[in-house]
Amino acid sequence: MLELRRPWNWDGERSRAIRASACRAAVTFAREAVAVRPDLGLPRPSGSYRGAVALTWDAPQESLTVFVRTADLRRLEYHWETLAYEYGGGTATREEVLQRLVGL
Numbered sequence: 256m257l258e259l260r261r262p263w264n265w266d267g268e269r270s271r272a273i274r275a276s277a278c279r280a281a282v283t284f285a286r287e288a289v290a291v292r293p294d295l296g297l298p299r300p301s302g303s304y305r306g307a308v309a310l311t312w313d314a315p316q317e318s319l320t321v322f323v324r325t326a327d328l329r330r331l332e333y334h335w336e337t338l339a340y341e342y343g344g345g346t347a348t349r350e351e352v353l354q355r356l357v358g359l
Contacts, residue, residue, distance in 0.1 A: 259301070260274065260275045260278050277323050321352055330347070331347060332345070332346050
């Protein structure tokens with residue numbers, strides 16, 4: 256995940272920079288997530304044009320993506336979707352996002 260650091264405009268379409276601090280925070284959050292749901296394994300990391308590290312976990316019926324933008328993990332953006340094309344998301348505390356992961 257540390258290799259996801261990117262400069263401003265890394266995709267040629269004015270994307271925001273992905274900072275090293277966000278990459279390190281994503282590693283921290285991924286470790287916490289694996290501790291509460293080891294059966295899901297490590298997330299699939301990717302860079303977001305909005306300047307975040309996106310961490311995606313896939314469960315049999317639902318997926319959850321968490322966006323880590325800064326070193327501050329107190330509030331996180333997330334997005335979920337099911338196989339039935341239901342979806343949603345928002346911003347929540349770290350603990351709330353970990354509880355959503357537990358519920359996958």
